[in-house]
Amino acid sequence: MILVFRHFFRKNYVGLTLWPFIIVKEHCYKEDTILINHERIHLRQQKELLVFFFYIWYIIEWLLRTVLYLDSYRAYQNISFEREAYASENDLGYLARRKPYSFINFLFRP
Numbered sequence: 001m002i003l004v005f006r007h008f009f010r011k012n013y014v015g016l017t018l019w020p021f022i023i024v025k026e027h028c029y030k031e032d033t034i035l036i037n038h039e040r041i042h043l044r045q046q047k048e049l050l051v052f053f054f055y056i057w058y059i060i061e062w063l064l065r066t067v068l069y070l071d072s073y074r075a076y077q078n079i080s081f082e083r084e085a086y087a088s089e090n091d092l093g094y095l096a097r098r099k100p101y102s103f104i105n106f107l108f109r110p
Contacts, residue, residue: 002036017042019051038089045081045103054081080107 006026015035016023022039024032046054058081065075076082083106088094 015039017046019043019046019054033092034089037092037094038085040095041085041088041098042081044095044098045084048100057081080104083109 001020002022002024004024004026014025014032015038017039020043022036022043024035024039048054049057058079061079061081062072062075065078066072069075069078077086080103084103087106088098
């Protein structure tokens, strides 16, 4: 289910996935199929890890990468879940072909 909000996000953010919802900024919803695809990839990742473990893994990986890079935004960009979603967001057929736990392939990539 997609929820649309006008003032939910800080200026640099346009989408967020909190199982089972995709939450987007109002102006992004209708024209941005790539954003929706990115967020649907996160829904699949959350489902695979039974939602709770996705969030635990996400936070731990973000914390470790923040210490590694000394930059929280760079850490966010390099979380394995985000790397998979960014790498595949333009491929609208990706989820139909995606193998389970594909985010693991992005865990240690440079």
